[in-house]
Every structure is written in C-alpha cells, then in structure tokens.
Amino acid sequence: MTNCPICVNGHEPSQHSCIICSKFVHLHEQCSKSVDGEEEGSSEKRICLECDHRNVEIFTANCFESEKTAVVEKNEKQTVQQDDDKQSLKNFFHYEKVEDMKHGFCLICGKDESGNYKTKIPMKASNTTGLKSHLQRHHRKQYEKLFPLETSRKKSSNTKLQSTLDRFSIVSENKCTTERRIVTWVCFKNLPKSFFDDRETQNFFAFFNKNIPVPSKNQANIMIKEEFKKMQKNVKNLLEKNKSKFAFTIDAWSGKTRKSYYGVTVHYIDKNWTLNSFAIDFSPSKGKHSGLDIAHTFYEIAKFYNIHDKIAGITVDNAAANIKFTSELSKILKNDKIDFDPDDQHFRCLAHVLNLSVQDILKLMEVECYDGENCSDEEEEEEEEEEEKEEEVDDDDDLDNIPDYEIEDFESKQKFISNVVNKIRKLLKKIRNSEKISLRLEACCKVFDIKYKVPLSDSKTRWNSTFDMLNNAYQMKDALDQLCKTYDTLTCVEPSEWILVGRLLEFLGDYKRVSERISGEKYVTLPGAVIAFNCLLDRLEKKSFELDEQEHLNEIDRILILAFQKGRDKLINHYQKCNWIYCISLILDPRSKAIGLQKTGWSRELHDETLDKFKSVFKIYYDKYFIDDCTEEPALKKCRKSEEDLDFDILFVKPKKSIVWMNEINKYLEDPRPDSDTDILLWWKLHANEYPIIARMARDILCIPATSVPAERLFSEASLVLTKTRCSLKDDSLRELICINRWMRSNNREEICEIK
Known part of the structure; x- marks a missing residue:
C-alpha cells in the first residue's frame, strides 16, 4: 500500500514508465488523468519531475531527498501564491462549488436576466490561472491594478519579442521624417488629401500611437507642397551629378476635366552603368497643343533641372506637331548656343508605328x-x-x-x-x-x-x-x-x-x-x-x-x-x-556590332553608310574627350644642318591623333562578340576601360528609349488620381501627386524620396 502524491490517499499504485527519462512513476490510476492531462488508456505517456516537463509535481521512485525537499518547498510557495491570488481575486469573483468542483463566478460580468452569473470559470485543484486569464482578456484595467508587476514585466518582454511593433511605440524626433512618410504614403496609394479628416481614421492611427500627427486636408496639402519641393531639389542634384547625356520622352494627355497635360520622363545611364528612368514633370498645357507650345514647355522643364545642354535624344509619337516641336526646340536652344539636331535627335515612337x-x-x-x-x-x-x-x-x-x-x-x-x-x-x-x-x-x-x-x-x-x-x-x-x-x-x-x-x-x-x-x-x-x-x-x-x-x-x-x-x-x-542613331545603337550593342547590320535586309543596304556615320560620331567624341598625355615630338629634337640631311629622329616620333584614333574602333569591331543573353550594360561596365571613347558613346546613346511608352505610363497614373470624384484638383496638386508617386516607384526612390 503506497500513498499517491496527488491525492495522498493510500491505494494500490500503477507503475508507468516515463517517456523522457525511462524511470518509473508510481501513481494512483484514478489520479493519472489529473497529472498529465491525457485521456485514460494512454498511460504510457507519463512525464515525471526528473525531466522537468509540463511542470508536473510528482515523485519518482529514484528521486533524491534533496530534490524531494526542493519540490515540497516549491509546492508550498505556489500554495501561498495561490492563496494570495485567491484573496486578491475575491473582490472580483464569487467562489462556489458546483458538481464537486470549485468555480469562480465573475462579479464584473454580472448576472443575466434569469439571475445566473454570465461567466463561470472552473478552478481545478483551486487553481486561479483561469480567473487571472479572464481578467487579463476581458477586464484589462482591473487586471493591471491587481497585478502591476506582472503587467510591466510582460510589456517589457513584448517590446523585445515583437520588434515589428517598435515603430508604433517610438515617435521619431525628426518632424520632417514623419511628414515625409505621410506624404509618400498618401501619394503612393493615390489617397485623397482629406483621407485623415474622418474620426475613424484618426482613431485607427491613435490606437497605435497617440503622438502620430494626423493632418487635416489643408495641412496635408501644405505638407505635400513642401515635400515635393524637397524631392524636386533632390532630383535636380541627382541629375546635375550625372556626367553623361539624357534622353527624354514627352507626350500629351487629356483628362476628365478636358484639360491637356504634358508628361515628361528622363532616362540616363549613370557611372555604375545602371539605366535610370523616372518622371521629371507633369505640366499643364496652354490649350494649344502646338509644336511651339510643346517646345517652350519642354525647354522650361529641362532648363529648371539644368540639363537642357545635355540632350541625347527625345522620343515622341508620330504626331505632326512633334516635327514642329523638335524644329522649334532647335531654334530655342540655338539662342543658348546649344546644338540640337531636329532630325538625328528626334526619335519616333516605334510602338505607335506598329499600331x-x-x-x-x-x-x-x-x-x-x-x-x-x-x-x-x-x-x-x-x-x-x-x-x-x-x-x-x-x-x-x-x-x-x-x-x-x-x-x-x-x-x-x-x-x-x-x-x-x-x-x-x-x-x-x-x-x-x-x-x-x-x-x-x-x-x-x-x-x-x-x-x-x-x-x-x-x-x-x-x-x-x-x-x-x-x-x-x-x-x-x-x-x-x-x-x-x-x-x-x-x-x-x-x-x-x-x-x-x-x-x-x-x-x-x-x-x-x-x-x-x-x-x-x-x-x-x-x-x-x-x-x-x-x-x-x-x-x-x-x-x-x-x-x-x-x-x-x-x-x-x-x-x-x-x-x-x-x-x-x-x-x-x-x-x-x-535617323542614323538607330543603326549606331546596333553597333554599340556588343552582341551584334557591325555584323548585326548584315543580318537584316534593310540594314544590309546601309552597312557602309552606317559605319561611316559611326566613325564620324566617334571622331567627335575622340576630339572632345581624348587626352594626349605626351607630346607628338621627340623629347630632345636635334637641329639638322640643312633640309637635305636625313632626319633619323622621325622614326621615334609618336603617332599623331589623326593616325591612332581608328585603333579603338578596329579593336572593338574585331574582338569576339558575347553571347546573345549577355546584359549590355553589364558588359560595358566590365569593358569601359578597354574602349573608353566608345563607352562614352554607349552611355549617351543606349539610354534613348525606342518608344514613348514611359510617358504614357504617367497617364495611367493620372487617370487614377484625376477621377470623377477628384475633378477639382488644381494643376499644381495633380503634378505633385503624380510626380511623387512615380518617384516612389522608381529605382532612384532612396536618393529622391530619402526612403528605402
């Protein structure tokens, strides 16, 4: 006859093996369910104290006396804690034994119409865990007053574990950062400026952090204008730092308000040989939609960003007004002593030709x-x-x-x-x-x-x-x-x-x-x-x-x-x-070079003319960028006695530029071509030092888009902003919203919007 450690009654015990330490546990068979919570018939899954699993306080046959003493002391502490908790919880719960088990009835939840308590919580072995959990879930204020230490401890642990909530608990000291976040989010999601005006939205943000500034419609309008100017300045600095030329696309769009707008995008290859493309303006037209109007609008935009003297080409659709546009732009730039060829720098949208x-x-x-x-x-x-x-x-x-x-x-x-x-x-x-x-x-x-x-x-x-x-x-x-x-x-x-x-x-x-x-x-x-x-x-x-x-x-x-x-x-x-630049771009593609001209019937006829044009453009770049580190005469030239004497020093004179400038072209055209799946810009990044002049040509020319689709993508965004319910947007507001949206979606978002 052995006393069971659970019910402390003398019964014939049943012997079970622990699945963790393989030791035997002597328990009263009827009490086994209360030990591990398993259903009857699964007694082989007994867990003992030796393994410290599930915190089941039982004694095994092999436990030492010291361990028994420690367990007894722990049980006594838990008993005292439970008694204290019961006494503390007595103000909120009514204890009553129902069906041979003690229950706690919540006094805060009260009784229903029939007079019965609404909430009844079972207390197995007088355990108060269920009562505390009920208070924590449904009566938070009472729980925090009753157990302040536990509440503060859990809050500190939650802050460490749930790192994703840190942004809501910490308010940025930089006010501009908060405003920038709000502005970019509103523009990125095409939200109305009055988005924060309703009470429900304000309560939603206050739920996470009451210190987050929630702007009104007028405040949002001011914030967007200020942030747009800052981002526009970043765009200007970004473009001014680039040393290569820029390509542009421009197209016209009419919205639901029957007003016309010009969308302008810029394209360039930076020093890391990355193709950059983003919008620089969405400007209202003056209602004329003429070539002269387009020319003045484009010139003002390009001059604002200080890139009007670095135009590689402009891609437009096949409207008759665009022929006038490039012609007028050439005249305007000529007044600034800037050369612009209305033929060779005018690129027709090939997607429109397909259409x-x-x-x-x-x-x-x-x-x-x-x-x-x-x-x-x-x-x-x-x-x-x-x-x-x-x-x-x-x-x-x-x-x-x-x-x-x-x-x-x-x-x-x-x-x-x-x-x-x-x-x-x-x-x-x-x-x-x-x-x-x-x-x-x-x-x-x-x-x-x-x-x-x-x-x-x-x-x-x-x-x-x-x-x-x-x-x-x-x-x-x-x-x-x-x-x-x-x-x-x-x-x-x-x-x-x-x-x-x-x-x-x-x-x-x-x-x-x-x-x-x-x-x-x-x-x-x-x-x-x-x-x-x-x-x-x-x-x-x-x-x-x-x-x-x-x-x-x-x-x-x-x-x-x-x-x-x-x-x-x-x-x-x-x-x-x-124009000829199309054919020159084919030579600048290292996968095709001049051989690509011979593979197609149309280009085969122009093979020789294209190569001559390529050489003439290369010569212009060569004369502009070539740096002659050494003189073209010998270091110490001896004077001849007469013109009839033999000049042996001529053998040591270094060749002039006019003689060596073709070397780079010949080497580039004769070197083997890479595979067809080679990244063009990555190849040029690796071989720029090998062909320095042609690499400069590639940076200036390969950035030119074949279609005006990038500008047309602005119109898709504009149709989401200028809707039937937002027809009263002013031109400046529409411009700011669309530009910030496109900057947020570009690869240069971190430099322009200062957001990763």
Whole structure:
C-alpha cells in the first residue's frame, strides 16, 4: 500500500514508465488523468519531475531527498501564491462549488436576466490561472491594478519579442521624417488629401500611437507642397551629378476635366552603368497643343533641372506637331548656343508605328474594334488623338491591281472576315453578361482539360485588345463549341471560321511580341528595336510570298496578302524616317556590332553608310574627350644642318591623333562578340576601360528609349488620381501627386524620396 502524491490517499499504485527519462512513476490510476492531462488508456505517456516537463509535481521512485525537499518547498510557495491570488481575486469573483468542483463566478460580468452569473470559470485543484486569464482578456484595467508587476514585466518582454511593433511605440524626433512618410504614403496609394479628416481614421492611427500627427486636408496639402519641393531639389542634384547625356520622352494627355497635360520622363545611364528612368514633370498645357507650345514647355522643364545642354535624344509619337516641336526646340536652344539636331535627335515612337501598321491591316479586312458600352469618353478622346497623330493620308489604291469582275467577290470575303470577328465578339459578350453561362463555360473547360480564361472585350483605341479577345476565345474553342451546343441562344463558330481566326492570331501575335519587347523601361531598347522591326518585316514578306506561291489561291488568301503588304508598307514608310542613331545603337550593342547590320535586309543596304556615320560620331567624341598625355615630338629634337640631311629622329616620333584614333574602333569591331543573353550594360561596365571613347558613346546613346511608352505610363497614373470624384484638383496638386508617386516607384526612390 503506497500513498499517491496527488491525492495522498493510500491505494494500490500503477507503475508507468516515463517517456523522457525511462524511470518509473508510481501513481494512483484514478489520479493519472489529473497529472498529465491525457485521456485514460494512454498511460504510457507519463512525464515525471526528473525531466522537468509540463511542470508536473510528482515523485519518482529514484528521486533524491534533496530534490524531494526542493519540490515540497516549491509546492508550498505556489500554495501561498495561490492563496494570495485567491484573496486578491475575491473582490472580483464569487467562489462556489458546483458538481464537486470549485468555480469562480465573475462579479464584473454580472448576472443575466434569469439571475445566473454570465461567466463561470472552473478552478481545478483551486487553481486561479483561469480567473487571472479572464481578467487579463476581458477586464484589462482591473487586471493591471491587481497585478502591476506582472503587467510591466510582460510589456517589457513584448517590446523585445515583437520588434515589428517598435515603430508604433517610438515617435521619431525628426518632424520632417514623419511628414515625409505621410506624404509618400498618401501619394503612393493615390489617397485623397482629406483621407485623415474622418474620426475613424484618426482613431485607427491613435490606437497605435497617440503622438502620430494626423493632418487635416489643408495641412496635408501644405505638407505635400513642401515635400515635393524637397524631392524636386533632390532630383535636380541627382541629375546635375550625372556626367553623361539624357534622353527624354514627352507626350500629351487629356483628362476628365478636358484639360491637356504634358508628361515628361528622363532616362540616363549613370557611372555604375545602371539605366535610370523616372518622371521629371507633369505640366499643364496652354490649350494649344502646338509644336511651339510643346517646345517652350519642354525647354522650361529641362532648363529648371539644368540639363537642357545635355540632350541625347527625345522620343515622341508620330504626331505632326512633334516635327514642329523638335524644329522649334532647335531654334530655342540655338539662342543658348546649344546644338540640337531636329532630325538625328528626334526619335519616333516605334510602338505607335506598329499600331498604325496593325490598324491598316484590320481596316483592310474590315475588322474594326468594338464600339460599344465598354468604350468610355476618355477612350473616345484617345481615339481622336490617335487619328490626329497619323501624318499622311492613306492612299485608296488597295484594289487597283484587282480586276473589276473580282472586286465584288473580294468585298464579300472582306465581309466574311469581319463577320467572323463580330460573331466571336457577340458570343463572348453574351457569356460575360450571364453568370450561369460563364459557370457552364468553366465546367466545359474542365471537361476538355483547358485553362479557363475570362472572356474579354476589345476596345477601339487598343488593337492588342482585339488580339487578346480572339486569342482567349481560340484557346477555349473546344469548350465554346460544346457550350454553343448546350444553349440555343448562342451562335456556334464554324471550324473554317476558327481556322481563319488562327491565321489572324498568327501575324497579330508577331506584332504583339515586338511591341512588348521594345516598350521596356528598365533595360536598353533602342538596338533591339532595330532587330525586331527587321524581323517583323522579313516575316510579313515571307508570309506574303508563301501565300502567293500557293497553287490554289482563294479570295481570303488574297485579302491576307494585301493586308500583309499594306502593314509592311506602313512600317517601311515610317522606317525611312528613322535617323542614323538607330543603326549606331546596333553597333554599340556588343552582341551584334557591325555584323548585326548584315543580318537584316534593310540594314544590309546601309552597312557602309552606317559605319561611316559611326566613325564620324566617334571622331567627335575622340576630339572632345581624348587626352594626349605626351607630346607628338621627340623629347630632345636635334637641329639638322640643312633640309637635305636625313632626319633619323622621325622614326621615334609618336603617332599623331589623326593616325591612332581608328585603333579603338578596329579593336572593338574585331574582338569576339558575347553571347546573345549577355546584359549590355553589364558588359560595358566590365569593358569601359578597354574602349573608353566608345563607352562614352554607349552611355549617351543606349539610354534613348525606342518608344514613348514611359510617358504614357504617367497617364495611367493620372487617370487614377484625376477621377470623377477628384475633378477639382488644381494643376499644381495633380503634378505633385503624380510626380511623387512615380518617384516612389522608381529605382532612384532612396536618393529622391530619402526612403528605402
């Protein structure tokens, strides 16, 4: 007969092995549940005091007397502490034994309507842990008064463990830092200036830190203006430190207020051979949108940043006003004794040229983008601007080479192509407007193991939206055919029509890939644009030739041939207006060099002329930057007695600049080219000392973007700021919000906004 250490009653004990120290524990079987909290039947998982696990105060057969004494003293202290806690908690709890177990009833929570206490907490073995936990969770003030030492101890430990909350407990001593954080957050998230005016928002921030200054609308407006000036000064300092030239993009945009704005971005390669690109202004126009107006606006912006004398090139769209713009800018800069070539420093947006080419192809096929409920007023304005941007009037000579008796059949095939696109457009519209049909289409996709894609609509201002619409439908064609068989209201697309759609997607896909390739902002695009355009021209000519060589040529094939030819002619027409810098940039690409000129038909014809132009530009750089460390005469030149005497010293005269300036070009062109996946700027960073003059050319020229897409990205941001509910924004406010937003999203955010 042995006394159990739990109930101290004499019972026949059961012997269990500890899973930690493998020693035996003698416990009363009925008390085993209260020791380790395990259900009956799992007695093999006994934990003993020897292992100090779960803080279970039990004695094993092998415990020493000293350990027994320590445990007894610990139990006595805990008993005293529990008694003190009970006495302290007595003011908040009523103790009562219910069903052979003591319970604590919360006096603060009170009683319900029937007179019963709302909160009943069991107290196993008179334990007060549950009571303290209830106070801590639901009655925080009473808990902090009752246990002040524990509260302060937990607060100090929480501060160490939860490092993410440190920012809320520490108020920055620098007021400007706090204001900068608020301003950049508001601009980055496109929040209204009145964001902090409501009470709920103020309470939310006060919950973390009551000392955080919450600005009103007027205060936020002042803060944004002050911080914008500081950031603008940082931009100016950043640009002035750069020693290379700058490239720019500029474009016009009209918002919901019918006012026009000019977005300007700057691009340059710094001393670490990193391509930097960010906005420098979003300026309101004077309503004229003329070339002279654009020239004066751009000049004022560039002069403010003190970079008007370091212009490498300006990329704009093909609007007629931009020809006038570069011409007028040249005159303005000439007054400051600054050279600006309106031809060689004017770069046409090649993405816009692609758009014009595709539009011509779609018009010939009578495939016009949808003009429906999804086209907003803003898109209609954009379409009008796109029409204004096209310089030349298209010649209506597409049918001149077709006999009169075939014109009627030709036009019927045009209608056939147009009807196929319209049929798919209407089909997708019905699916989008019905949740039931959309779910059925998704189920059909699962049956055919096809990835479901939400049916898209196209917009008349974006040709690639028509491609995306047809491409999504074509990938789900099997599921769409099955869906049309289920619903009589849906018109089924015939197999021959799907074949035609596949052929349309084949050549539109080439345009889309080229457009995406040349529209990047974080990598060099100019040399790649030359290669991509030549590849696209070769592809169009190849497809036209393959169709023309077919034995049985139907009318649809003839339409496609004419469409390809018209798209090619549009590309060549604008291609001829490109300046020499495009070809020079191809030579500056170490992956292609002069060999790249021979790989494409268009450039092959201009190979010799391009090399001559490259050498002339190199000579200008050479004369400007070459430093002759030594004289061109011998150190001690002896005088000859007469002119007829032999001059042996001429053998030791160092060669003149006019003789050695070609050495660097020859070495660069003859050295092996790197792999096609080589990073251009990283290669130049490693070889800049080897080719110092050509490296300077590369820094100035390779920063020029092939498209004006960077400026157009400003307009996407502007449409998020200038919404229907924020039409009253002043021009200065719109400019500040957009510029700070773009600076926060740029790679130069730390230098400009002073925020990591």
